[in-house]
Amino acid sequence: MPNPFTISTTHQNNISIITLDGFVDAHTAPQFENAVQTELEAGNVRIVVDCSKLNYISSAGLGVFMSFIEEVRDLNGDIKISGLVPKVRHTFEILGFHDLFEMSEDLNSALASFSAAQSAKEG
Amino acid sequence: MAAIERAFTLQVPSSTENLALIREFVTTVGQQAGLTEAEIGKIELAVDEACANVIEHAYGHDESKEVIIRANIDDDSITFEIVDTGKGFDPNKIAQEELEKLIQDRKDGGLGMRLIKKLMDEVQYEIVPGQKNELRMIKRIRKA
Numbered sequence: 688m689p690n691p692f693t694i695s696t697t698h699q700n701n702i703s704i705i706t707l708d709g710f711v712d713a714h715t716a717p718q719f720e721n722a723v724q725t726e727l728e729a730g731n732v733r734i735v736v737d738c739s740k741l742n743y744i745s746s747a748g749l750g751v752f753m754s755f756i757e758e759v760r761d762l763n764g765d766i767k768i769s770g771l772v773p774k775v776r777h778t779f780e781i782l783g784f785h786d787l788f789e790m791s792e793d794l795n796s797a798l799a800s801f802s803a804a805q806s807a808k809e810g
Numbered sequence: 811m812a813a814i815e816r817a818f819t820l821q822v823p824s825s826t827e828n829l830a831l832i833r834e835f836v837t838t839v840g841q842q843a844g845l846t847e848a849e850i851g852k853i854e855l856a857v858d859e860a861c862a863n864v865i866e867h868a869y870g871h872d873e874s875k876e877v878i879i880r881a882n883i884d885d886d887s888i889t890f891e892i893v894d895t896g897k898g899f900d901p902n903k904i905a906q907e908e909l910e911k912l913i914q915d916r917k918d919g920g921l922g923m924r925l926i927k928k929l930m931d932e933v934q935y936e937i938v939p940g941q942k943n944e945l946r947m948i949k950r951i952r953k954a
Contacts, residue, residue, distance in 0.1 A: 743833070743854075746921035747862060747922075749921055778925075
C-alpha cells in the first residue's frame with residue numbers, strides 16, 4: 688500500500704517524543720492511541736508528537752489527541768505538536784485545534800518550550 | 811453544447827485497511843477533474859471521513875459488507891456518493907458542541923461529520939436504515 692505508517696517513541700530529558708511517519712487514519716489511529724497510552728502508563732506526561740513526516744491525518748487521529756489531552760494536563764503534563772506540514776496543519780486548524788494545542792515549527796522548539804515551562808516552575 | 815459527464819465507481823470490502831485505496835481513488839478522480847492540490851486534499855479527507863463512518867458505524871467493522879463510492883464530474887462540480895446498506899444515522903442529531911466541551915466529556919464523536927461539512931460545498935443524505943444509505947457530497951469546481 689502507499690504511504691505505509693510507522694510510529695516510534697524515544698525519550699529525551701524526561702520528554703517522550705512520539706514520531707508519526709506516513710498517514711494516520713481510522714486504520715492506523717489505534718497504533719497511535721496505544722503509543723500515547725503506553726507513555727501515560729509509564730507515568731510520562733510530557734509528550735511531543737513529531738509530525739514532520741506525517742503526510743495525512745483524519746479525524747480518527749485528531750480524536751487521539753483529544754481523548755488524552757485533558758488527562759495529561761490534569762497530571763501537569765502536556766501534549767505538544769511539532770513540525771506539521773501545511774496540508775496536515777490545515778486539517779488541525781479546520782477543527783480549531785490550534786487554539787487548544789501548542790504547535791511548534793519543529794521538534795527542537797517543542798522540546799525547548801517544555802524545558803522553559805519546567806524552568807519557570809522550578810524558578 | 812451538452813455538458814460532458816464522467817462517472818467513476820469504486821467498490822471495496824468494508825475494512826479500514828481500504829481507506830488508503832479509497833483516498834487514492836479520490837485523488838485520481840480529483841486530478842481528472844482538474845482540481846488544485848489543496849482542493850483534492852479536501853475531498854480526499856471528506857470521502858475518507860464518510861467511508862470510515864460507514865465501515866465503523868453503519869457496518870460495525872463487518873468485512874463481508876461493501877462500501878460503494880461513486881464519483882461524478884461535470885462542468886462545474888465534482889460529486890461523491892457513498893452508499894451502504896448498514897444501519898443509518900440521523901446526521902442532524904450529531905452534536906455540534908464546542909471542541910472544548912467534547913474534550914471535557916472525553917468524546918471524539920462527530921468530528922468526521924464536522925470536517926465533511928466544512929470541507930465540501932454541499933452535503934445531502936438519504937437514509938433508509940438497513941436498506942440503503944446515501945451520503946452525497948458536492949464540491950464546486952472553481953475555474954480560473
